Amino acid sequence: MKERGIAQQFSIRDLEHFTGVKSHTIRAWEQRYGLLEPKRTPTKIRYYSGDDLKKLLNVSYLMHHGFKISKIAGMEEQVLLDQVQMLQLEEGGVSAVFSNLKLSMLNYDEALFREVVGAYSDEHGLEATVLDVFLPFLSQIGVLWLTNSICPSQEHFISHLMRQELHAAVAQSSLPNSGDQPSVILYLPEREIHDISLLFVHYLCKTRGVKSIFLGSNVPFADLIGVGEQFPNARFVSYCTTHPSSNEAAAYVDMVEAEFGDTQNKFLLGGRVFEGVQGLSCVETAANGQELVANLFG
DSSP: OOOOSSSOOBOHHHHHHHHOOOHHHHHHHHHHHOOOOOEEOTTOOEEBOHHHHHHHHHHHHHHHTTOOHHHHHTSOHHHHHHHHHHHHHHHOSSHHHHHHHHHHHHHTOHHHHHHHHHHHHHHHOHHHHIIIIIHHHHHHHHHHHHTTSSOHHHHHHHHHHHHHHHHHHHHHSOOOOOTTSOOEEEEEETTOOOOHHHHHHHHHHHHTTOOEEEEEEEEOHHHHHHHHHHSTTOEEEEEOSSSSOTTTHHHHHHHHHHHHTTSSOEEEEESGGGTTOOOOSSEEEESSHHHHHHHHHO
């Protein structure tokens, strides 16, 4: 776990979580090649700096591309960086993007985030950026948070920047002329606050000419009843991460069915929490984002 201070400090376990290199391997590289030089706190606890983490991320990246540690350890710092950059240009994949997003998150570096995401989005488009980068990276963040390798403020920082990208894209999209087409009501249930996937669906609706109304997170169930009365043919769409929990998902579906089963409103409920939960007359479930998108636009 990092100690809080002016400079970032990482334990060897933190380095393992961020880079995928096992702790015992890191120690072996230190002893044999002098790859890293950990420092010690006044209480003699070993720690690593942000520069150590950056170097190990680059070392891990080169090894993933077939370089041997003996060769990497002999590289001057600039040679190592040049080699990484050359491979990144040749590869054009997301592994380097993930490494840079980790550094952006750890250092609260908005400029790096803009640079990395902007380049990927320019080449592949925002839709691919969300599917290939944002959503998989958020899954990685969940693991890092659970292992105490990052703090909530770092998670909030990077998530907020992702939201900004999606909000900007939605704002630049033209409003669809829906005609008689039913509206899509986008919402998250009470206590559910993770809205990036829902924002992405909002963006997809805009680009596909579907009228969508974004209600956001933590929407009381009673409010949905009023919205359903105002839009009697609307399709309600939600993508849940933590609430309802997996144990509560079936009961939530039953509650929706009891209230809306006799109406023309339909519900599409997505997220892993609904995996294995059967939809009813007015409810359809999707265990993942790809399935939800296919059901909504297919």
